[in-house]
């Protein structure tokens with residue numbers, strides 16, 4: 001299994017749901033997991049993180065075991081059984 | 095036809111109880127943009143940087159920018175500029191709300207307050223009529239009460255900026271609160287106001303601001319509006335969750351200073367997060383005047399222990415009264431935030447100072463008898479109590495009112511103050527985010543996040559993602575962010591717009607309003623000029639470049655936890671680069687050639 005954690009707008013859209021476990025398969029990537037996540041939800045959600053062309057929005061933060069995937073292989077980053085993916089749609093402050 | 099300016103400043107002499115109108119120096123307005131830049135120019139010309147910040151010779155300047163009060167973006171900001179009693183550096187604190195635009199609409203671009211009143215006074219401005227009136231009946235009142243009383247006796251639509259009891263009691267980090275919940279927060283600008291016996295400025299203005307190119311401005315404003323609305327951060331993230339969204343982001347990034355920076359993650363961060371605030375006390379979002387982002391939080395407490403309503407807490411406050419004190423009690427944080435607004439205190443410095451006191455207690459350096467209660471990390475009741483005692487100037491609150499540096503120094507351990515130049519860090523660990531460590535060390539007003547917010551590229555990935563642990567190129571990024579911020583502040587625009595708009599858009603707005611024809615590069619030079627002018631003020635004030643440093647903990651104690659476990663700040667490697675990209679000598683002094691290129695020599 002792989003754990004997805006929801007933050008910011010995503011959590012509000014999911015009525016407060018904080019996390020979801022998804023089955024993991026050999027060869028899964030961050031992008032593939034996002035597709036699986038969208039497939040089990042009833043409302044559109046992943047467009048808050050990536051564009052229709054499959055590009056991460058400016059300001060989207062996806063942490064794989066607390067490391068930003070922008071410093072790994074972005075959406076092509078491979079994931080493993082037991083990994084934690086934290087999903088933050090763009091947000092900011094100061 | 096106008097140019098964003100009325101061309102008038104109001105000079106208020108408290109010794110003589112006089113108010114006089116003067117022409118604004120338009121050459122300076124062109125070179126220093128307005129707001130922070132222009133007010134600092136006046137300060138450097140009129141105040142000896144070595145003067146006592148709380149003495150009669152310091153001045154307090156309330157300044158708008160040429161874009162303050164215009165429509166189309168987030169253009170409702172003003173700045174308070176003075177010499178800081180906390181740091182001894184130049185101080186510039188920025189606030190939004192409604193007061194800044196009202197000041198502009200009154201027909202004045204700037205107010206310079208000088209001298210000291212013999213008895214408490216407040217300043218009343220109705221369009222271009224200004225007078226000083228007795229404030230004896232307001233002394234001792236909270237900011238909330240003060241605003242209500244002034245509106246009742248002066249004008250129902252007046253906008254008020256005032257100090258609370260903390261400013262009167264000379265708490266070193268008192269702020270000036272306008273519109274009840276908006277703060278010119280840092281560096282003790284409210285302490286200076288209190289030292290002058292000036293309780294408030296109340297303004298009613300019914301004029302406007304005119305642009306040199308009305309059609310050009312309309313076009314630029316419309317474009318800006320669209321950019322702000324379409325960007326996911328300013329169009330959606332900030333309105334929905336406000337700045338509080340950062341709690342989980344920064345915690346997951348291992349950069350949330352916890353227990354006075356003894357750790358970089360807080361295991362109860364969820365309890366003090368923006369997401370939790372939405373589920374508990376948030377009523378709605380709210381904007382400063384004309385702002386399309388509306389990041390403000392209107393909240394109401396419904397906790398059995400605490401009551402109240404107001405605005406906030408912002409991210410910085412959730413951290414300062416929360417994580418860095420080891421506190422996860424959201425109701426207590428919201429309550430203490432209200433108290434800070436009512437008494438008029440900077441939430442960042444007070445939270446950090448309470449955290450510092452908690453570490454002194456943890457180490458046995460202060461006792462329960464001295465504080466009047468135990469002071470363990472995580473004790474939210476003690477934190478709320480201390481905040482109140484500080485505002486009132488009671489008991490151990492008097493020591494908290496000194497700020498963390500003076501507090502820790504009085505126990506012989508100044509290194510336990512998480513500050514630079516005696517001003518406390520905001521909510522990002524300078525080890526986990528290397529560029530922020532450099533920014534804190536070099537900021538002209540002591541540790542600060544809104545002098546060059548490198549969290550944006552290093553964590554949020556805006557405008558592009560940088561590795562927070564890399565140090566190559568960070569000096570140039572720090573300089574660029576510092577200069578852009580100086581420009582944006584001076585223009586009168588909210589810094590949060592820069593998550594979606596860049597210098598070209600700010601240039602367009604400024605050129606259209608003032609009639610200037612500056613290039614983006616020239617605008618950046620203006621930011622650089624303002625930064626160097628502030629640096630010169632600080633050097634003359636006796637702030638040596640040796641103070642461009644960080645506490646020992648950040649430089650030599652590796653983070654013990656989280657994804658950034660094991661790292662320390664690499665400031666010593668970045669600082670020489672920084673001086674070099676700034677065009678300063680190896681000692682950190684601006685060279686004559688550099689100053690000549692900026693018109694400062």
Ligand code: SF4
Pocket residue numbers: 168169170190191380381382385386387388389390588589590591
């Ligand atoms: S973005 Fe927030 S702080 Fe800035 S002007 Fe708008 S409401 Fe005020």
